[in-house]
Amino acid sequence: MDTATDTRELYLDLLKRSLVGALDEDNDSILGGVRTQGMRDWRKKLANHAGRLAGRFDIEIAYKKPYDASLREAGRDWPSRAVSMVGLKRMQNIQDCIEAIEVGQVPGDLIETGVWRGGACIFMRGNLKAWGDTTRKVWVADSFEGLPEPNASDFPADAGQVFHEQKGLSVGEQIVRHNFERYGLYDDQVVFLKGWFKDTLPTAPIEQLALMRLDGDLYESTIQALDALYPKLSPGGFCIIDDWILVDQAQQACHDYRKQHGITEEIIDIDGTGAYWRKAS
Template sequence: MAQKFEQDDQVNFFVPVFWGTKEPELFADLMRVAAKMTGAYHFADNMFVFQRNNSMVRDVPFMDAWQQNIVSSSDEAILWRRYILAMAGYHCSHLDGDFVECGAYEGVGAKTVLDYLGGPEFPKTFWLYDLFEHKADSVNHPMPSHGPQLHQQVVERFAGYPNVRIFKGYLPEVLEQGAPERIAYLHIDLNQAPAEIATLEALFDRVVPGGMIILDDYEMYFYRAQKAAEDNWFGQRGYKVFPLPTSQGFVIKR
């Protein structure tokens, strides 16, 4: 579990999950050494920052929603990313339009946002899309939970949530089965450039003014092909993507 330490009004957050390191255990040990030399730190998800407020840890309703939707060590580590989604969701809840997540995977990210905003009573519809398994012709890499069972697991996860619609299939083709006409919140996490660009082509014009688009891996070096493609796509439309230290990208629709 995440380690939370308080000293005076400081809150520290440390989850030893870091991707792309040659010696993960040694790297985590070095982070523990660094933790002894500073405070108000956030060490997780390839972030090594200190003297931060860690606002998400102080947001009790968010922490409740987050903790209820942890199914892996990765879910613990990406706390800050999940808080970005929740804050975007809060803003977008005041706009016209529904919520959309393309690349729902296990559904826990969307459910964290939804539980933070009211759970089954949230008045907007949350549309979730994913293939839920990895095919031989898939461009993106496989994830641990991918498989023929995942779709049903996600359906069961949202049992009792009448405001959630779940679609299984390739993006953007699966959008033909149903998609909202107006979108307030759009989260894209497909781990590959072609499908993300095709999804933007299909949905961008449906995002309402003030609506938010979050690109999960935009600022992650491993996924730099997505950044290059999305910079070009948004640039042609007079937009620039906000790069966030969480590795996400962020766009506000005009």
């Protein structure tokens, strides 16, 4: 390994560990934080109320929980303060895909649909920086208002879903933009697409993609992203589905789209939650 490669690997390893909260072993449970907002369990409702009340007096109530490195590796816990919940293996998947794109000179930009606090997109931008790539853009697509209410009449697979009630999934655009700035990675290669996917993705001025990472949870959000973006994915490019195992309706949307369009590329498991495939070249 030459010096430049070694430096890039060290930077990206440090960056991803920081983004997922593994570096500082972030595992506090904050009352009124992401683990309690909009939850139906009465204990979490009570905790959320207490946390919000304390917040009025600029007081934070948190209790310590043992940090489990294996859960953070697989993205199976929910860090309170870190800017990504995807875990180290799914971060490594992003890194590996971008390396293949750079080495293979696959043309196109990078996009994530559904960004939460922006961690995966920040990591995408950091990878481009590490490779000295000044041509590709990172598209940051989100409503920045959480998930929409299920439209069960048009998308029956989403019936009964309550993601829209989980207010911890709602992160404002300015917060995400600030998170990019904190890592020194906000510049003109980062483009925000604010709004519901059905409104923003079909008309987004994206010419070509090398990597698309879908994290919309719902069937509706996933199929809308595939419809608008997959035709723009270059041969040799990657399609990543964040919640392939945990969210059945997102997986169903992918199966339906792949069947409709005759897509047969192998779907590869990442960590027991996420999955991806590479578009045939």
